[in-house]
Amino acid sequence: MYLEETLSAQKQGQARGITSICSAHPAVLEATLLHGIETNRPVLIESTCNQVNQFGGYTGMTPKDFAAYVGDMANRLGFPTEWLIMGGDHLGPNVWQDEPAASAMAKSHRMVQDYIAAGYCKIHLDASMKCSDDPEGPLPVELAAERTAELAEIAEATFEKLGGGEAPHYVIGTEVPVAGGAQRDDEYLQVTMVPDLEKTIQQTRSAFHVRGLDSAWERMIAVVVQPGVEFGDATIHSYDRAAAANLSHFIEGQPLVYEAHSTDYQTKDALRQMVEDHFAILKVGPALTFAYREAIFALAMIENELYPAQERSNLISVIDRVMVDNPVHWQKYYREDDAAMRIARKYSFSDRIRYYWPEKRVQSALNKLFDNLGDKPLPLSLLSQFLPVQYAGVQSSRLLNTPRGHVLSKVLDVLDDYGYATGDNA
Numbered sequence: 001m002y003l004e005e006t007l008s009a010q011k012q013g014q015a016r017g018i019t020s021i022c023s024a025h026p027a028v029l030e031a032t033l034l035h036g037i038e039t040n041r042p043v044l045i046e047s048t049c050n051q052v053n054q055f056g057g058y059t060g061m062t063p064k065d066f067a068a069y070v071g072d073m074a075n076r077l078g079f080p081t082e083w084l085i086m087g088g089d090h091l092g093p094n095v096w097q098d099e100p101a102a103s104a105m106a107k108s109h110r111m112v113q114d115y116i117a118a119g120y121c122k123i124h125l126d127a128s129m130k131c132s133d134d135p136e137g138p139l140p141v142e143l144a145a146e147r148t149a150e151l152a153e154i155a156e157a158t159f160e161k162l163g164g165g166e167a168p169h170y171v172i173g174t175e176v177p178v179a180g181g182a183q184r185d186d187e188y189l190q191v192t193m194v195p196d197l198e199k200t201i202q203q204t205r206s207a208f209h210v211r212g213l214d215s216a217w218e219r220m221i222a223v224v225v226q227p228g229v230e231f232g233d234a235t236i237h238s239y240d241r242a243a244a245a246n247l248s249h250f251i252e253g254q255p256l257v258y259e260a261h262s263t264d265y266q267t268k269d270a271l272r273q274m275v276e277d278h279f280a281i282l283k284v285g286p287a288l289t290f291a292y293r294e295a296i297f298a299l300a301m302i303e304n305e306l307y308p309a310q311e312r313s314n315l316i317s318v319i320d321r322v323m324v325d326n327p328v329h330w331q332k333y334y335r336e337d338d339a340a341m342r343i344a345r346k347y348s349f350s351d352r353i354r355y356y357w358p359e360k361r362v363q364s365a366l367n368k369l370f371d372n373l374g375d376k377p378l379p380l381s382l383l384s385q386f387l388p389v390q391y392a393g394v395q396s397s398r399l400l401n402t403p404r405g406h407v408l409s410k411v412l413d414v415l416d417d418y419g420y421a422t423g424d425n426a
Contacts, residue, residue, distance in 0.1 A: 017275040017422035022285035031411035046087035063118035087122035101131035116158040128174040149207035173224035192225035248277040271421030289354035295410040298386040313368035329355040377401035
């Protein structure tokens with residue numbers, strides 16, 4: 001399995017890694033699979049517990065649905081399905097932490113079962129969050145480890161019943177702050193302390209052993225830590241390898257690598273440094289849909305120059321109206337005054353706009369935008385103004401001048417940075 005090859009390469013001193021794509025957006029998934037074809041490498045696509053679960057999550061898809069959706073797209077694009085690695089992220093009681101532990105864990109059991117049954121073979125088990133009836137104070141490491149092992153036992157039993165396929169490989173640990181980006185730009189980031197990490201690994205290994213899961217522990221490939229990278233509405237916490245040096249040295253003595261979440265918006269050189277420092281699994285999500293949004297907004301601005309007001313899609317104003325009408329996905333993240341929230345809804349690095357693309361009014365505006373622009377070449381002068389990198393690609397004959405091609409190109413640019421970091425040419 002490619003994950004094992006990556007781990008082995010790291011332990012042999014090679015700066016090898018893999019990008020974990022955390023998105024259900026069709027344009028992002030298409031670009032990911034095309035990038036895999038171009039670079040001749042497997043791809044890792046993950047879904048989170050709140051995105052995809054037995055109740056549908058916010059995508060409306062179960063693990064079986066999402067795996068089939070990605071598999072069908074891979075077949076359509078000619079991507080070898082044997083190169084497709086499906087992963088489950090933050091599998092545990094996170095979605096149900098407002099419920100008592102017994103209820104939350106029972107639902108987590110079913111979710112893990114469904115992920116394994118759907119063929120997911122990279123499983124991040126995360127029971128670090130408190131449930132409603134847990135005692136005051138931080139959740140004890142011992143309890144989190146026990147619940148993690150409980151979920152692993154469910155995963156192993158489910159896989160055994162399947163009677164074949166790729167055995168699950170596990171990831172443990174969690175990052176701080178919560179997944180999805182910092183909720184404040186001034187939020188302080190504490191790089192994971194080695195003693196805390198060491199305790200997490202030891203307690204979880206012990207909990208696995210107690211349940212007779214030593215063979216499952218042998219398939220443990222990574223632990224999630226906070227390396228000091230994060231993003232907020234308008235700020236980016238860049239990787240500081242000196243601050244993460246203790247983490248980097250510690251993992252060299254372990255049969256594991258690190259999985260780094262929220263690596264979005266790091267420079268390609270910073271990402272490369274992270275892989276060199278054993279953060280071998282780089283998770284990215286909002287940066288990809290942010291690039292998609294940039295491309296769509298640029299096309300909408302080009303449309304404004306080409307069409308009279310009554311014939312435009314008005315996509316930018318439509319999507320903002322939809323977000324205002326239904327603020328559930330952004331309200332608790334954007335706490336500024338009205339003027340600042342108006343900017344954040346459209347342009348925040350947290351990219352809460354990504355939840356609204358499937359809305360009917362937004363889809364109607366998108367269809368109108370692409371109907372107006374069609375597949376004909378865009379005027380070069382407008383392309384230079386609004387999509388200058390794509391303009392350069394057209395001028396050098398590296399890129400076809402089509403609206404949909406420019407959208408894919410924006411997403412592929414982000415994937416190229418991650419490919420550089422993880423060793424596409426290795």
